[in-house]
Each structure stands twice: as structure tokens, then as C-alpha cells.
Amino acid sequence: MRILIIEDEESLALRIKNVLESEKYTTEAVFDGEEGLEKALTEEYDLVVLDILLPRLNGLEILKEIRRQELKLPVLLLTVKDSVDDKVKGLDSGADDYLSKPFAIPELLARIRSLLRRESDVKSAAIRIADLLVNTSTHQVSKNNVPVNLTAKEYAILEFLIYNKNRVVSRLSIAEHVWGDNFDMFSMTNFVDVHIKNLRKKIERTEKDNIIQTIRGVGYIIRDEDENPE
Amino acid sequence: MKIRSRLTLWFFLISMVILILFSLATYWGMQRVMFQAMDKELDVVASAIERSYDPFFNRFEELDIFHENVNRFLEYYLIVYDDHEQPVYISPLTKIVKLDIPLNRERQGAGYTIKTIVADRISFLNSGPEGETSFRLINRRLFYRDREVGWITIGLSIGHIERSMENLLKVILGTIFVSIIFLALGSYFLTRQALEPVNTITRKADQISQNNLDQRIKVPVEKDELGNLAKVLNNLLDRLQQAFISQQQFLADAAHELKTPLSVLRSHWESELNNPGLSNEIKEKLVQDIETITRLSHLINNLLLLAQTEEIRSRFEFKPVRLDELLKDVLSDAKILAEIKSQTIEVIDIQPVMIMGDRIRLFQLFFNLLDNAIKYTQESGTIRINLRSDQGLGTIEICDNGPGIAKEDLPNIYNRFYRVQKDRARKTGGSGLGLAISKLIAESHRGEIEAESQPGAGTTFRVKIPATD
Numbered sequence: 001m002r003i004l005i006i007e008d009e010e011s012l013a014l015r016i017k018n019v020l021e022s023e024k025y026t027t028e029a030v031f032d033g034e035e036g037l038e039k040a041l042t043e044e045y046d047l048v049v050l051d052i053l054l055p056r057l058n059g060l061e062i063l064k065e066i067r068r069q070e071l072k073l074p075v076l077l078l079t080v081k082d083s084v085d086d087k088v089k090g091l092d093s094g095a096d097d098y099l100s101k102p103f104a105i106p107e108l109l110a111r112i113r114s115l116l117r118r119e120s121d122v123k124s125a126a127i128r129i130a131d132l133l134v135n136t137s138t139h140q141v142s143k144n145n146v147p148v149n150l151t152a153k154e155y156a157i158l159e160f161l162i163y164n165k166n167r168v169v170s171r172l173s174i175a176e177h178v179w180g181d182n183f184d185m186f187s188m189t190n191f192v193d194v195h196i197k198n199l200r201k202k203i204e205r206t207e208k209d210n211i212i213q214t215i216r217g218v219g220y221i222i223r224d225e226d227e228n229p230e
Numbered sequence: 231m232k233i234r235s236r237l238t239l240w241f242f243l244i245s246m247v248i249l250i251l252f253s254l255a256t257y258w259g260m261q262r263v264m265f266q267a268m269d270k271e272l273d274v275v276a277s278a279i280e281r282s283y284d285p286f287f288n289r290f291e292e293l294d295i296f297h298e299n300v301n302r303f304l305e306y307y308l309i310v311y312d313d314h315e316q317p318v319y320i321s322p323l324t325k326i327v328k329l330d331i332p333l334n335r336e337r338q339g340a341g342y343t344i345k346t347i348v349a350d351r352i353s354f355l356n357s358g359p360e361g362e363t364s365f366r367l368i369n370r371r372l373f374y375r376d377r378e379v380g381w382i383t384i385g386l387s388i389g390h391i392e393r394s395m396e397n398l399l400k401v402i403l404g405t406i407f408v409s410i411i412f413l414a415l416g417s418y419f420l421t422r423q424a425l426e427p428v429n430t431i432t433r434k435a436d437q438i439s440q441n442n443l444d445q446r447i448k449v450p451v452e453k454d455e456l457g458n459l460a461k462v463l464n465n466l467l468d469r470l471q472q473a474f475i476s477q478q479q480f481l482a483d484a485a486h487e488l489k490t491p492l493s494v495l496r497s498h499w500e501s502e503l504n505n506p507g508l509s510n511e512i513k514e515k516l517v518q519d520i521e522t523i524t525r526l527s528h529l530i531n532n533l534l535l536l537a538q539t540e541e542i543r544s545r546f547e548f549k550p551v552r553l554d555e556l557l558k559d560v561l562s563d564a565k566i567l568a569e570i571k572s573q574t575i576e577v578i579d580i581q582p583v584m585i586m587g588d589r590i591r592l593f594q595l596f597f598n599l600l601d602n603a604i605k606y607t608q609e610s611g612t613i614r615i616n617l618r619s620d621q622g623l624g625t626i627e628i629c630d631n632g633p634g635i636a637k638e639d640l641p642n643i644y645n646r647f648y649r650v651q652k653d654r655a656r657k658t659g660g661s662g663l664g665l666a667i668s669k670l671i672a673e674s675h676r677g678e679i680e681a682e683s684q685p686g687a688g689t690t691f692r693v694k695i696p697a698t699d
Contacts, residue, residue, distance in 0.1 A: 014547065042489040042527065071497075168503045170517050172524055180590070181528065187567055187601045189521075194566040217514035218503060 001046040001116055001160055002177045005029040006036030006062065007078065008054050016049060019105050020112075024139060024156050026180045033057025040066055040073065044176045046163070047115055049108075050095075051078045052086065060093050067094035074115040078103075113137060120163040127162055129222060132203055132211055134162055143203055153178060154199045157192070161212060161222040170219040196220060234425050241417040249409055253402040260398060264391050268366045269341035272384050275300060276339070279310065280372040283379055288312070290372075290380075293319045305354050307365055307385040313378060326350060329365060331383055339370035343388065356389025363389040427456040435463060443471040481537045485530045492527045496520055532663040536646060536670060546588035546674060550698065553583040553624045556592055557617055564600040571609050575600075578616040583624035583697050587675050595671040598664045599628045599691050606689070607632035624697050629690040635683040643681060644669045 003025050007013035013029040020027040030036045033054035040048055040062065048066070052059035063075055077095040079086045090098050096115050099108060113125055113136055125137040133142045139155055141148045150158065156178045161169065174196075175188035196212060204211055213221050231239075278299075282292030290310060296319075297303045307329065308321035329344050347361045357363040367385030371378055434447045446467060449460040499516045502508060508516075557580060568575050603613045607630040616627040635643060642648045647662040672679040677695035 038486060038489075042486075042493040069494075168513070170500070170503065170520055172517075172521055173500065176524075181531070187597075187605075190567055190570055191563065194570065215510065215513070218510065218517050 001156070001163060002026040002044060002180065003028075003047045003049065003112070004036070004039055004043075004045045005049045006033065006040070006054065006059070007049065007051040008032060009051070016108070019109070023109060024152050024159070025112075026156070026178060028180065031055075033059065033062055037062045037065055041069060041071070043181060044173065045073060046119070046160075046177060047074045047076065047112060049076050049078065049112075052090065053080060060089060063090070063093045063095055072119070074119050076108075076111060076115060110137070116163055120165065122163060122165070129162065129165070129211055129224060130209075134158060136162075141203070143205070148202050150199065150202060153195055154202070157195055157199060158203070161220060165222045165224045168215050168219050168221045174220065234421050237421040237425070238417045241421065242413050245413045245417070246410070249406060249413075253406060257395070257398060257402060261391075261395055264394075265341055265343075265366060265388075268386060268388065268391070269339075269368060272341070272366070272368045272386065273339055273370070275306070276368065276370055276372075276382050276384050279382060280374075283372065283374045285374055285379075288379075289318065296321075302354070305386055307367065307383070307387075309383045310372075310380060311382070312380040318380065326352070327365070329367070329385070331367070331369075339368050341366055341368050343367075344385075354389075355387045356393050358389075358392075363387055364392055366391075427451075427460075431456065431460055431463065438467065443467065443474055478538060481534060485534045488530050489527050492523050492530075496523045496527075499523075529663070532667060533646075536663065536666055546591055548586050548588060551585055551587045551589050551592060553585050553587075553592075553626070553695070553697075554580045554617055556589060557596060557615070557626065560593055560596045560600060561615065563597065564604065567601065567604050568613065571604060571607070571611075573604060573607055573610060574612045576612055576614045578614055580615075580617045581619045583617065583619040584699075585624055585675065585695050585697050587695065591671045592675070595668050595693065596626065596628075598668045599693070602664060603628055603630040603632070603689075603691075606630065619697060622697050623694045626693045626695075627690055628692075629688060631688040634685040634687055634689050635681065636685050637683075640681060640683060644679075 003020055005013050005016050005020075005027065007016065007029065008031050010029075010031055013031060017027045017029045028039070030039060034056045036048075036050070036054070037057055039045075050059045050062060054062070059077065063077070066073055066075065074096045075094065077090040077098040078101055079090060079098055080101050087098050096118070097111050099111060117123070117125070117136075122136075126133060126135045128134075131144050133145075135141070136159060141150055141155065141158065157174055160174060160177050171189040171192040174192045179188055179191075200212055211222060213223065215221060279290050279292045279296075282290050284291050292299065293310060296308075300306065304322055306321050307324050307327060308319065309317050309324055309331075310319040312318045327346060327348055329346055331344070343364050343366055345362065345364045348355055348357055348363055349361055351357070351361075355363045364387070365385040366388045367383060369381065369383050371381045373379060431447050434445075438445050438447075446464045447460045449457050449464070451457045499520050502516055503513055561575060561577070565575055600613070600615070607613060611631050613631075614627075614629040616625075616629075618625045618627075639648075644665050646666045649662055669679050672693050672695065675695050677693060679691065679693050681689060681691050683689040
């Protein structure tokens with residue numbers, strides 16, 4: 001999952017970035033409002049952590065603009081003051097959640113997970129797909145209660161597919177949400193194929209065991225059997 | 231030759247020529263003046279002898295009282311002839327000194343000089359160490375009422391003049407010698423002094439690049455030519471900066487205006503991928519379009535990145551980075567791509583190196599280079615990678631055994647959109663900006679990137695980045 005942090009206090013922004021990266025999220029931090037809005041509008045993110053007080057462009061205005069463009073992008077607002085007014089304004093402008101500074105890192109992470117789940121009708125931190133159990137808070141994956149060891153990228157791909165379950169995602173989307181956009185996409189799509197191949201070897205035991213499905217020429221999909229019983 | 235050396239040389243040469251001409255003029259002029267005075271003196275004596283002619287006795291009365299009348303009469307070399315060319319008077323000195331008097335000489339009274347050697351030491355001759363001395367003489371006819379009554383050779387030693395002239399020459403040569411030193415030093419320092427502001431301006435102008443276009447040259451003195459030059463340069467810089475800023479702004483605006491509709495387009499198509507009413511064939515086309523759109527917006531991003539070089543360092547997050555660990559991460563990704571083409575990535579050595587850098591950008595840099603190597607090397611080729619730590623530098627070498635790059639292409643490969651083989655590049659994809667960005671990243675880390683290539687044998691890219699302790 002790819003997360004954008006818009007926060008003018010650089011040390012805080014970089015601290016959040018480090019924490020999120022260690023949680024296997026692909027993360028970018030920008031320090032001013034205009035650039036933040038530009039990125040939020042034109043690039044692929046799964047969530048934005050947005051500060052209210054920003055140079056050049058206020059956080060609430062960024063929020064309104066994101067909503068005006070009808071982007072389905074979860075926004076977690078960081079408010080400095082513990083004032084009700086700020087929170088109300090924020091939520092009314094379209095924020096999905098807020099967090100008052102100073103905050104504890106585990107709470108930030110939990111709220112991010114909750115927002116990502118809410119966006120993709122996943123109910124809890126532990127997600128079950130057939131006999132595969134993925135815990136998004138501990139990043140542990142098990143198959144038939146046997147732990148599966150995944151690399152960071154394999155896990156990130158799996159998580160992205162699960163958050164987008166029942167939807168076809170293109171290889172390009174996967175690459176962007178897992179690697180960011182600093183790379184040549186056409187190597188990266190090859191990359192995705194290889195990682196998915198490796199991932200499949202680890203989580204699919206038999207030919208018929210088909211958790212990740214390939215839509216030839218289009219992309220990949222994880223279907224949630226519970227919701228789409230055959 | 232530098233202007234400074236030229237100026238120094240010209241100044242020196244001209245001063246020397248003037249000095250030497252002046253010295254020569256002084257020397258010859260002095261000698262001439264002295265000789266003229268002497269000739270005049272000789273003529274006065276000769277005239278006195280001429281006037282004393284007594285036609286009755288056909289002799290020169292003056293000669294009888296010569297030793298009483300003329301001061302220093304002993305010093306005179308004097309022969310008087312009568313109209314039969316017979317010497318009628320010979321002075322005492324004439325008997326001692328042998329002078330080779332040209333008898334056929336015009337007897338018009340013009341002065342001439344004869345050198346001789348006198349063995350005896352005679353004080354007033356002022357002879358040199360070998361007894362050499364000179365005489366100034368005149369020959370002239372003697373007349374009595376327009377009748378020629380004889381002629382005279384009269385001369386004086388000019389030893390003292392010669393000694394004086396020798397001394398003068400010594401003084402002149404000494405002066406010239408000292409002047410050479412002073413002129414050389416003087417002209418050197420003067421031109422340096424005069425050209426120093428030019429150097430200052432040059433250095434300053436050289437330092438100003440697009441990264442510090444807001445800096446200006448200090449105007450040394452308002453009114454002089456160099457002050458003017460500095461002002462003109464500053465005006466030029468003003469205009470450059472203005473143009474640069476508006477170009478940056480234009481690029482940023484254009485990029486924004488282009489990227490927004492592209493991302494709208496993309497998100498629309500992306501959502502259509504889940505439209506059950508569309509056939510798979512159409513979805514495949516949509517994905518291809520999405521890839522094209524993404525390629526475009528990446529191109530725009532990269533162009534923007536390359537255009538905003540001045541800001542780029544401030545956008546990087548510089549942290550201590552273990553280059554060897556980073557390279558291993560890059561390798562684990564690159565190996566996946568290499569396997570697709572059955573290529574081998576051979577690690578020669580990876581030594582631990584710590585640098586200050588932006589992890590993501592450095593990853594991008596090395597991934598770019600490895601990705602290129604993989605793209606341009608044929609199936610089942612070999613790519614070698616090496617990381618050395620030496621002389622405070624982390625040096626990474628990435629060698630492939632691909633087709634190589636022609637010598638004439640090599641200097642251009644970092645240029646934006648430069649493609650070595652146009653048809654090939656289309657197939658391998660890429661925007662043509664990869665190496666330009668790689669170079670930018672390397673240089674933002676105060677490093678450098680260079681390439682060596684042998685067509686047919688392969689290419690080596692070498693990146694050097696300063697290490698921290």
C-alpha cells in the first residue's frame with residue numbers, strides 16, 4: 001500500500017515515513033501543501049496523512065480539492081489543537097479520520113489500517129482468503145495454520161491484492177503501489193510477474209489452489225470466496 | 231598566450247627599447263658634444279697659428295712662443311707644414327707618439343679620432359692598461375690672404391674623455407641591468423594588479439550556475455571599464471535568472487496541467503477494468519492504454535525532475551547509507567529481471583562503504599544502470615558488478631557484455647532523449663531519460679558517472695561517490 005504524508009514539520013514527517021516503511025508501506029513525504037495536493041491528485045496512493053497547518057496551501061483546502069475531484073482516497077487528518085471546531089471542519093471537509101498531535105505511533109498505525117480496511121470492505125486486521133490467513137497488523141501469513149515466510153515485497157503485493165479483493169488490478173497498479181513511482185514501469189511490470197510467481201509458489205500448494213488469479217493481459221485478482229460463493 | 235603574459239611582455243619590451251634608445255642617445259650625444267668642443271679648441275689654436283703667419287719671413291711667429299702662449303702645450307700633438315709640404319714645426323709630444331696620420335686626408339678641419347698605443351706612461355694621456363689611448367685631431371690648410379701657406383695637423387689626447395665615456399657606459403649598463411629587474415617585476419605586478427579584478431569577475435562568473443543564479447558579481451569600482459563589465463554581466467545574470475525562473479514556472483505549470491487530465495483518464499479506465507460488461511479483449515486494450523498514459527506521466531515527472539535541478543538536492547533526504555547493503559537490495563531485484571533473460575549477474579566484490587545519500591534515489595540510480603545492462607545484453611549474457619572502497623570513494627562498476635556503445639555516441643548518452651540505436655530502444659522501452667537522471671542523481675551526491683565501451687565487447691558504467699568515515 002502506498003501512503004503520502006503531507007506534513008511541513010520535516011522531522012515529524014520523516015519519522016512517520018520511517019515507521020510506515022518499517023510496516024512495509026511504500027511511503028512518500030512532502031513538506032508543502034501545493035506539492036502535496038499535486039501529488040495526491042496525479043499519483044496513485046492508497047491513503048494520505050495530512051497536516052492542517054501547511055505552508056502555501058492549507059490542509060483543509062487540499063482535502064476539499066481532493067473531494068471535489070471525487071477521488072476515493074482515504075485521508076487521515078493530523079490536527080494540532082484539540083479543538084472540536086477543527087475536527088468538525090475536518091470531518092465536514094471530507095476527512096475520513098483524524099488524529100490529534102501529539103499521538104502515539106501504534107494509534108497512527110491502527111487508524112491507517114482501519115482506514116485502508118474501510119476503503120476495501122475488509123472487516124478486521126486478520127483477513128481470511130480461503131485457507132490463507134493474513135494478519136495486516138503483524139504482517140504474518142499462514143496457510144492452513146502453517147506460517148508462510150514472505151519477503152517484504154511479496155507481502156506488500158499480497159496485501160495490496162487483498163485490500164483490492166474482488167477487483168482486477170493491473171500489473172502497473174501493483175508496481176506503483178508497492179514500489180512507488182521512481183522506477184521504469186516496464187521493468188517493474190516484469191518484476192510484478194516474477195514476484196507473483198514466487199508468491200504463488202508459497203501460498204498455493206496445488207494446481208487447483210488458485211488464490212491469485214491471472215486475468216490474461218489485464219492483471220491479477222484475489223477473489224473472496226466467502227462473498228462470491230460459487 | 232594569456233593577456234597577462236602578453237601585457238607583461240609588451241610593457242617590458244617597450245620600456246626596454248625606450249631605455250636602451252635613451253642610453254644610446256645619451257652616450258653618443260655626450261661623445262659628440264665633447265668631440266665638438268675639442269674640435270673647436272683645436273681649431274682655435276690652429277687659427278691662432280694661421281693668423282701669426284709672417285709673409286716676410288715665411289713662417290709662423292706663434293710657433294716660437296707656442297709653449298708660452300698655449301696652456302698645456304706639451305699635450306698637443308702638432309705638426310705644421312709649409313707650402314712645400316715640409317714640416318716646419320713638430321711639437322714635443324709628436325716625437326714620442328706615433329700616429330698614423332692619413333696624409334691624403336681632406337684638410338678641411340673636420341675632426342677625427344685615431345687610436346694608438348703609447349709605451350711610456352704619460353699622465354695626461356690617460357692611457358689604458360696596455361698603453362692604448364686615442365687622439366682627436368684636425369687637419370686644415372693655413373691661409374694668408376687667400377694664399378695657401380701650409381697646413382697643420384693638430385690633436386689632443388682624448389684619453390680622459392674615453393675614460394669618462396667608459397664610466398658613463400658602465401653607469402648606463404648598470405642602470406639598464408637594474409632597470410631590467412625593476413621593469414620585469416614592475417610590469418608583472420602592474421598587470422597582475424590591473425587584471426586581478428578580471429580574475430575576480432571570471433571566478434565569480436564561473437561559480438554562478440543554475441544552482442545559484444541569485445548570486446551577483448561584486449562591482450569593483452563603479453566608473454572604470456571593469457566595473458562596467460561587472461555591471462553588464464550582472465544585468466545579463468538578472469535576465470538569465472528571470473528567464474530561468476519563468477522557464478521553471480512554465481515547466482511546472484505545464485507538467486501540472488498535463489498530469490491532472492492524465493490521472494483522471496487513468497483512474498476512469500482503471501475502474502473500467504472491473505466492469506463486468508466489458509470483454510477481456512477491451513480490458514487488455516485498456517491496460518495497454520493505462521500503461522501508455524502512465525508512461526506519459528512518468529515522462530512528465532522525469533522531465534520536471536531534470537528541469538528542477540536547482541531544487542533537487544533539497545528534495546533529497548540525505549542520510550547515512552550503507553552502499554554495499556543498498557547494492558545487495560538492488561541486486562536481488564535486478565536478478566529477477568536477469569533471470570527472465572537467462573542472464574547471469576556475477577558479483578566480483580562488494581566491499582562495505584558508508585555514504586551520505588538518499589536511499590530511494592541511489593536505488594533508482596543503480597537499478598537504472600543494472601536495468602539498462604540487462605536490457606542491452608543478449609539472452610544468457612553476463613553482467614558483472616563490483617563495489618570497491620578506495621581513497622574515500624565508493625566505486626561501483628557495472629559491466630555487461632552487450633553490443634557496446636559506439637565511440638561517437640558515448641559522450642551523448644547522458645543527453646535527454648538520446649538513443650544509441652533508435653529501433654532497438656523502442657523495443658526495450660524506456661523514456662530515454664534514464665541515464666540523464668542517473669547522472670543527475672550521481673552528481674547530486676557529489677559523485678560522478680562515467681562509461682567505457684568497446685563496440686561488440688560490452689560497456690562498463692562506473693559510479694564514484696564520496697564515502698563518509
